[in-house]
Amino acid sequence: MISINNKNNGDNKKKGEKNRIDWKSVEEKWRDRWEKQRIFQADPDFGKKKYFITVAYPYPNSPQHIGHGRTYTLADVHARYMRMKGYNVLFPMGFHYTGTPILAMSRRVASLDKDLLETFDKVYHVPKDTITSFVEPVKIASYFHNEIRLGMKELGFSLDWRREFSTVDMIYSKFISWQFRTLRKKGLIVQGSHPVGWCPNDQNPVSQHDTIGDVEPAFNEYTLIKFRLGDGYIIPTATLRPETIYGATNLWVNPNIEYVKICLIDKDERWIVSKEAAKKLEFLDHKVTIESYVLGNELVGTLAKNPVTHVSLPIYPALFVEADNGTGFVMSVPAHAPYDYRALEDLKNNFSIQKEFGLRSVEVKPIAVIESDDYSGIDVIPSKQIINKFNIQDQTDTEIEKATNELYSHEFYKGKMLQNTGKYGGMPVSEAKEKVKSEILMSGDADIMFELINKPVRCRCGTECVVKLLNDQWFLNYGDTKWKHLAHECLNNMEIVPEEIRQEFNYVLDWLRERACARKTGLGTRLPWDQDWIIESLSDSVIYMAYYILAKYVNDKSIIDVNNLKDSAFDYVLLGRGDIVEVASECNISSALLEQIRQEFTYFYPVDSRHSGRDLVPNHLSFFIFNHVAIFDRENWPKQIVVNGSVLMDGKKMSKSLGNIIPLRDAIKEHSADAIRLAMLISAELLQDADFSFDTVKGIRSKLQDIYDMGMESSTNSSQSQTKRAKINEELVDRWLLSRLQRTIADTTMSMDKLRVREAAHNIIYSLDHDLQWYEKRVRAKNRESSSAQSTLSTFLNTRIRMLAPFAPFISDEVWEKIDNSSTSIIFAGWPSADEDKMDIVAEESEQLIMNLIFDLQKIVRVTRINPKKIIFYTTAHWKLKVYNKILSSVFLKSNPNFGDIMKQLIKDPETTKAKNDSNMVRKMIEDILSDPIETRNRRLRLEDFDERLPIEDARNLLSLESGNEHAEILVYSEDNTDQSGYDQKHKAKFARPFKPAIYLIDR
């Protein structure tokens, strides 16, 4: 039997000490048992619904710290939840060795990088000898692979380890070769010149995994418009708005920068650009030789000819022009570019600058060439208007950037070209932009330039990345329109959790173009048809979820000789193509085995849920979609993507310099796996950054201890009382607790189905705890036999522990073993379902009434400082209840009802006509109702007869206790009968309102 905790705190502490959980042995015991019972090994069970859940596999280039744990724990909670819902869940794990991170790290070890060696030693406690061995990349990978695997086991992840692999396994390489040959056959891999993010030091393309801080290099395509000087030199200016060339009034040069005069041999042209731009041009495949240097101020005042309008424009000085931005020159379009407008005004007003540069006068005027909804009419200068709107004072104002973006996007979507743009007059800007661009490109008056828009991006080797036009490079053609179309189709049919992230996916699918898929260095699989190249890490990790099916067979060396596997085997197993007899003989496998693997694939595929951090939306998760639709038939396209935010430590980003990187395994050892798991998930919903703190961990641990204690008491007593199990004695508060429990089950199930895990964990840990405490308080106050609460508490614990199980699997199994007397995991007990019959609105209303009365009572005692001898409760008169119900049904969902209308209705009805004598009371009732949550209003609507007297009498002892005088006498009268009782001498009864009895204290 479960006894009620004694109220005395000292007792509680003693009890805690006695039963303190030995986390280490509990965790070891269950890890061992789960493994022996093979609970997480999933094989096809054709009579059972399957659920295939995967999470982005880790890079074993460091051990996992707290920050890594969230995504994996979330996936594990999801997997465990689905198992308890009755699904046959497959949850496997692999390890990603491919690419440059591990290689880069071994180079840093070889060069005795102090920072890195110290991290290995001081933060991760890697033995010194082992660190020395890290000059070999594979040693790093295998060491941390093992560390991560141990950490995942210690955290209780319910993985099917039979399917583990690494991406440099020989058979995985065969699988990747098959993937690439398949994509190439479909024409999705192309060779050519395309821009890529590039590390000049490593001579290698770079993507997110190769950069410091994991930033994906992002670049834009600019149009370089060629303005010609009288001496034949060209000044190119980079712009994203070539259509505004008709409004160009001048060029900007930074007078303090040194520029270079260069010869572009490949074009046979002479250009003037900043030194930085000259380097960028080389990476964009131009043959550049430098002829001489020229200071910016020497160019001020020179005239340059607009290649489209043939007007000669002056070059003016401006300090906002940066050497590393574009070419170091800017085409000035003051009517449409706030920067240009502001700089021109600044120059016009600054005579000393004009004098310094020998400018006689600055006469140019903005020329508007676009009109749009917000900016149209004669003499309207859009940039002038928006500068006024943002109240921008000069060209250094930071708001100018915002104004620029707003105007650009407004004119792009809503603008039309004006008649002064010749044949483009009247054309939408979005269309004119492309037409003008291609016309000037065709005529040779413009060129293309790619520029990083999120620079500086640094390679892991420390070098700043650039955009390089790469020749003969192999690309996955994510720009292919048919392919994009399929990817969108897949996304549209997929569940994205949380839904708000879908837009980001749509944007990325549209934005992705050709992407370099091979590198010259790094670990990985060679491109099957061009052995000089190694397939890069974001291209060999897109359909590996299918490989988990094969891995089970491959890992058992006795089953398949991997040397014999050919493409035809992958075609058959993964695509259902080919003749089984031929494939079997080609690969030297039995047809039966081949068929078995195929069956297993069709059973578990597609992926039902893919988990990952939010940072993988623009690359991995989008490639995952693209490659699935390219290779697999529709029935095998993924069903769901779940994205989560990152983890902060006590509100701060985790970083070595802050010293707040905590290795996961250390944290588990010290605080227990269950508490760490819960603390990672309970602080935030999916997209928010989770704020991890050890205070939360400790708080959760003590809650888990309470649950454990309850389980232990239940089990020690249950054997004795089994024979004479007390007849179920359901009092009001028992009905209440069971009803609350049903609501919590319903709410928590809904939360879990949407993966709102913070909400779910909160219900299980905190809300139920709150309910339990109330229950115990009520039972204690009534001096009930503890056996009389046993049945209710057993049901409560049994249900709560099943909801807790996905989050805190170790303690849940430990408690379950005790209370259920079984040795099978709680997983098989299943997720509880809410029992409608046990939802009891009268009990809920009753307990709510008692809680409210205690609150009011204590307030009165505090304010009046009365030590009550008698406490009188006046319950409401019957007519008020009628009035209340009438108001409730008329204002139910409104937030701002009309008082006059309500009064009219009440007076019309003879049952409630009394309301006209007490309009104040009616007002108060309306206020009462509006301040109640919808849930409460809903419940009261359904409540037929509610007698307030019953709960007050039931809680008589508790009310006295809480008043401060446990001997206070409790008296209850109805407002309807007070005249006769003589107990309303102070005329308090008239203040009673429905659900708000009036209270009167007497101190003698």
Ligand SMILES: [Zn+2]
């Ligand atoms: Zn590098």
